[in-house]
Amino acid sequence: MSNKEGKYVIHATIRTDGTVQRKDVVGAIFGQTEGLLGEDLQLRALQRNGRIGHVDVHLNQRKGSVNGEITLTTSMDQVSTSVIGAALETIDRIGPCKASIRVQRIENVVSAKRDVVIDRAKSLLMDLIGSGADESKNILEEVRSVLTVDTEITINGMTAGPNVKKADGIIIVEGRNDVRNLLKYGIKNAIAMMGAGVSDELVNLASNKKNVTAFLDGDRGGNLLLMELSGSLEKSLTHVAFAPKSLEVEHLEGKTITKCLNQKEVASKVVQRVKKQMEKDDNAVVGVEKADVQAPEVMSEWGQHLDGLKTNNAVIILEDGSATDPVGAGKLEAALEEVENAQGLVFAGKMSDRIFDLASKGGIENVLASSVSGTARKGTVSAYTPSDL
Numbered sequence: 225m226s227n228k229e230g231k232y233v234i235h236a237t238i239r240t241d242g243t244v245q246r247k248d249v250v251g252a253i254f255g256q257t258e259g260l261l262g263e264d265l266q267l268r269a270l271q272r273n274g275r276i277g278h279v280d281v282h283l284n285q286r287k288g289s290v291n292g293e294i295t296l297t298t299s300m301d302q303v304s305t306s307v308i309g310a311a312l313e314t315i316d317r318i319g320p321c322k323a324s325i326r327v328q329r330i331e332n333v334v335s336a337k338r339d340v341v342i343d344r345a346k347s348l349l350m351d352l353i354g355s356g357a358d359e360s361k362n363i364l365e366e367v368r369s370v371l372t373v374d375t376e377i378t379i380n381g382m383t384a385g386p387n388v389k390k391a392d393g394i395i396i397v398e399g400r401n402d403v404r405n406l407l408k409y410g411i412k413n414a415i416a417m418m419g420a421g422v423s424d425e426l427v428n429l430a431s432n433k434k435n436v437t438a439f440l441d442g443d444r445g446g447n448l449l450l451m452e453l454s455g456s457l458e459k460s461l462t463h464v465a466f467a468p469k470s471l472e473v474e475h476l477e478g479k480t481i482t483k484c485l486n487q488k489e490v491a492s493k494v495v496q497r498v499k500k501q502m503e504k505d506d507n508a509v510v511g512v513e514k515a516d517v518q519a520p521e522v523m524s525e526w527g528q529h530l531d532g533l534k535t536n537n538a539v540i541i542l543e544d545g546s547a548t549d550p551v552g553a554g555k556l557e558a559a560l561e562e563v564e565n566a567q568g569l570v571f572a573g574k575m576s577d578r579i580f581d582l583a584s585k586g587g588i589e590n591v592l593a594s595s596v597s598g599t600a601r602k603g604t605v606s607a608y609t610p611s612d613l
Contacts, residue, residue: 231333232305234296236312237421238283239448242321242604244290246281252318253279253294257311265304265311275300276308284421287455291421294325305330320589320604326445328399375407380425385412393435395485396426398449401474402439409478411485414439417449422456430460437488442467447498454495464494519590519608526570526592527610533572540586541568560586568592575600575607 238249254267261267270276277297283290294312298305309327317323375386383400391413397403399416406414417426430436438453438461440446446466453461465488467473468480476484529539529547538556539547543565551559553573560566560582568590569583575593580602583591589604596607 232298232300232302233331233333234294234298234305234309234312234327235329235331236294236296236309236325236327237291238281238294238323238325239289239291239452240318240321240323241289242319243285243288244283244318244321244323246283248318249281249283249292249294250279252315252323253296253312256315257308260314261307261311265307267308270298270300286421289455290321291452293421324448375412376403379415379429380423382415382418382423382426384415387412388415388429392433393437394430394433395437395439396430396453397439397473398441398446399474402472405474405476406439406481409481411481417453422452427456427460430457433460435462436460437463437465437485438491439465439473439485439488440467441472442469443472444502447502450495450498451502454491461491463488464491465489519592519612523568523590523592523608524613526568527613529570530572530592530594530610533570536571536573538569538571540566541570543567557582557585560588577602580605580607 257267267276275298277299280295281292283292296308296312298308300308309330312325313327315323315325377384377386377388379388383403385403385407388394393413395406395411395414397406397414397416399418403414403416406412415426415429417423436457438450440449450464465484467476467484471480473481525545526541529541533539533550536553537550538553539550540559540563541547542563545567547570548559548563560569563586566586566588569579569586569588569592571579571591571593573579573594575591575596579591579593583589583605584603589606591605591607592613593607593609596609600607
């Protein structure tokens, strides 16, 4: 039956655009899925009765962002486990930070144990045949011809092709199955990130190669992975190749793999293009969501400060809710530096990148502006209009 109960482990990766702690991630998992899945799948209740286990979170802080890995054990059926995995991917914000959670795989613990048994049985068979008489050599050769994946190696926990260490160029892919698929078609210089972020070992390996190509899935996940690789490898990343749109590297046929790698592009150009497209997509999403946004309750009285305020002038909202005298846009930066514990900003004009940056430097998270176009959030600063109050 497809609804078979068993012991499963959900493996997911997480990435945020700011600094968060393990407790923030765990809190978001339980808090943001509350009420989403119905009474039968309330995570807190499931944990109390032992149907789900401990939520294990490992985070790596790197250059102002966080990436890491989440594992969650369940003893439920396959359908319920899959629904819980899908629910994790709905979490798009942790505290003030944008977040992206992607389930990499759901592991059947029993199947994993079975694989261990099979691998050990193969090893024992090889030993048995190897110690036999000469007439057993033909059998040994037959067994070896079947085990086509025995050429893969492990480098610091990363699955790789046998030529990775000695080759002048390497191909970085996302997971173990990607490496195995490339091996099937004779490509022996690929190495997998293994879904745990860009390790220091991979950075060091890439820095010693003449050519480093990222070969990624043709979806948003592939784009996110490119941003991560680019940020960590920097100039060591020389080229980028993508699988066709919506396809994954592990499922490609040999001809398609060859075509994709032949069409690889210079990394710097691809990174800039993908970055602009992702920003455009993010801004479009924010624009759609803007219609349903409501300003925090603390801003309910800020609208009165816009009345009579000259264009491109601003007032700073102090900690006690009072406002400063109007300040011109040219003197706003100096005024923000003089004020301590400002809680907000009211600006009589169109929200711009400069106002976002000044608010961020002043420790201000909420801005009320006459109008907001494009993105309504940048970093930790959110922008609102009077219609949002």
